[in-house]
Amino acid sequence: MSLHPRPIDPIPEATARVARQAFPKGNRYILLRDELGTIYTDVEFAPLFSVHGQSALSPWRLALICVMQFLEDLTDRQAADAVRSRIDWKYLLSLDLGDPGFDFSVLSEFRNRIIAGHLEQRLLDQLLEQCKQKGWIKERGKQRTDSTHVLAAIRTLNRLESIGETLRAALNAVATVEPEWLKGWVSSAWFERYGRPVEEYRLPKGKEARQTYAETIGADGMDLLEQVWSEAAPPYLREIPAVDHLRQTWIGQFWVDNGHLRLRDAKDLPPVGKRSNSPYDPEARYGNKRSTTWTGYKVHLTETCDADAMHLVTHVITSTANVPDIEQTEPIHQALKAKRLLPREHLVDAGYVDTGLFMTSRKTDGIELMGPMRPNGSWQAKEADAYDLSQFHINWNTKKVTCPQGKKSKSWTPTKDAWGNAVIYVKFSRTHCRLCQYRTHCTRCATEPRSLTLRPKAAHQLLHSMRHQQKTLEWQQQYHQRAGVEGTLSQGIECFGLRRTRYIGLAKTHLQHVLTGIAMNITRITSWLTGIPHVHTRISRFATLADDSSLCSVPNLL
Ligand code: SF4
Incomplete structure (x- = not known):
């Protein structure tokens, strides 16, 4: 992506003078304009507009107004009023002091054009490109991702x-x-x-x-x-x-x-x-995550998280509420690759990882996907004296498994599980298991012998080595940094209205999320430039009394 020449429209002299008088120490819009120029140009939006006639307000201004609207959580009417009345807005938008502004309905029409032209991500990417050129973010750093639920703008119906x-x-x-x-x-x-x-x-x-x-x-x-x-x-x-x-x-x-x-x-x-829940937003879906249920969408935010560097949102995905997190890992990596912002380490929670993704991320894109593998959920793994998978010895060459009582498996059948993944079904001898005095430690089935479902060799070995690795203090300290993304989601919810969609439908909700991501980045850029430090996790007075040091360790949040 090539950068546009900046600035495209000089700030009118009177506007600049009055803005400097009104904000002698500057403010975030003045700082942003001085540091990054106008961020957008009309060139990026050219495909959206007719070649005949002239738009009442330049598309680059409308794009910035949409971002500023989310920075301050304003309605379309309030944003149009701010363009007419706020000197710092006029400074960033290069408008004359007496500029009459525009009708607020222009913003809705502009958003529709952005969606029709599939330019939502470009709005974020354009800002990231400039941040890259400034050296504020770089490829092959650390990034982290998490998702949160988004409520549709509808009444939930039975x-x-x-x-x-x-x-x-x-x-x-x-x-x-x-x-x-x-x-x-x-x-x-x-x-x-x-x-x-x-x-x-x-x-x-x-x-x-x-x-x-x-x-x-x-x-x-x-x-x-x-x-x-x-x-x-x-x-x-x-x-x-x-x-x-x-x-x-x-x-x-x-x-x-x-x-x-x-x-x-x-x-x-x-x-x-x-299945749709409401005719007023047919795309909204029912979602369920742990104890939370909702109707609407899900947003996934990915951000950089290198220590002592600016933490910026690099990618935003919106899906319907029913789509599991694991389906987004690969699209996130592909999108970051296209932006030339692939991370070296990608910190995620258990919902985004499995052994297949771990291997392909490492092999294809050189990404270390860091997330806890789900523990073995069998009853044998939960009971102290029971025989779980880790107590069986697998000989991959002879395709035989030896149980804790020294008996060898009878069959080895490569097949597919319910999700289409390759697995190996191993079964022991009915005679051995029936006569075994430790049978109650091994299986609860009264009629069938013990059986095991194995993943292919590479995936099996990786899963077990990762489960082992994840118990080490070193891994846990490295992974601790993921927790900061919870603060990012919290910032999006508390400051930018991320929890509830303003619009109807997936496409418009996604645009809202992208604009929110840009607004968060601008807040972070101006905080960084003015020396406001990252916020740390607040620990209650009571929690600081705990002997357990893990309660008191504080990851960087923002
Ligand atoms: S029940 Fe069968 S597989 Fe389990 S320990 Fe006994 S012989 Fe081995």
């Missing part, structure tokens, strides 16, 4: 509310464009059922009554779909997103039994990843 609201949303959409057509056939009972939001306190109580009510809604929805697909209906009604969402929801929620529409049992519903 299943019955969700079905009712899906039909209500479709009716509202059709009533907006074809009111007379709808009025011509709709039943008067529907106005009672769908005239107001479908809310739990108005719904029937009791399992049977609710089932009947759900099937009534189902039959009404089918009526609407049949009417929309009839020859008398305007064909474009089938293209309305709310109608299509109704059609898809009905396929997932109902089935036809001898001509009657029935509500599916919970066990017959589509998987969570394919």
Whole structure:
């Protein structure tokens, strides 16, 4: 990526003079403009705009305004007001003192253009490129990643509310464009059922009554779909997103039994990843992490974390809430590679690692993926005198495993597990195990002999050596630095509204997260330039009294 010539628009003399008088010691926008110029130029946004005519406000200014909006957690109206009234904003944007600004709706339109042109990441990458040139970040340092949940901007609905609201949303959409057509056939009972939001306190109580009510809604929805697909209906009604969402929801929620529409049992519903909770944000999904459940999205922040260097967000990924963290490890590495910001060490939690990723990251990109391998979860590993995998001796050449009682395995079968990973299924002799006096230490199955599921040799040996390594003090001290990313997520949530999406849909939510990442970087750059040190983890007075030094060790956070 080549850098644009900077600055592109000089700061008007009067603006510069008044800004210096108003902020004799400078402020973050003045510092940013003096240090990095305008960051963006119109060249980056050229594909988004018509070659004819001239935009009311330069795209580079709009991009910066979007970032400043997230820096201060402002609405579009407040941001447009700040452009008109704030001298430090005018300084950064190179605007005249009397510049009239723009209508706030321009910002929404600009965000749509950014999304349509897939330029979200470029906004962050452009800033990172300049940071690289300044020597503030470099390739092959340390980076860390973690994720947090993001709540969708919708009311969370139970299943019955969700079905009712899906039909209500479709009716509202059709009533907006074809009111007379709808009025011509709709039943008067529907106005009672769908005239107001479908809310739990108005719904029937009791399992049977609710089932009947759900099937009534189902039959009404089918009526609407049949009417929309009839020859008398305007064909474009089938293209309305709310109608299509109704059609898809009905396929997932109902089935036809001898001509009657029935509500599916919970066990017959589509998987969570394919099921929408609300028609008002159909892309939001149900998520579950430890004891936290939510509807919406998940954001993954990756940042540099070298000691005594600036800690900057290098990559932002947004996914729906149901996507597991481990699916993002590879895309993060690919994105960092494209930015020429691959780390030497990548610190992550257990959700981002497995032996396959550990090996491919090291081999393909030279990255040491540092994260705790999941412990052996078998009951044998949890009981002191039981025989877990570590007590069996594996001879990879002869393809035989010897148990703690000296018996050799009977079969060795390479196969695939439920997730398609290569594994080896090892089984012992039924006769040996039946006669074994230590059987209760080995298996709880009354009829079958002991069996083991092994990974291929390289993965097996790596897993065991890593589990061993992770118990060492040296590894734990090295890994301790990962904890700082929790502070980064906390900063995003507390200062930049990361916990709740402002917008509807994955694409706009992702843009919000990228802008938040840039805002966090700008805060960190200006803090660094003004000598504000990294914040350390706060330890309570009580915790400092503990003898356990691990409670008192303080990693750098920001
Ligand atoms: S139960 Fe079978 S595999 Fe287990 S120790 Fe006894 S003989 Fe070995």
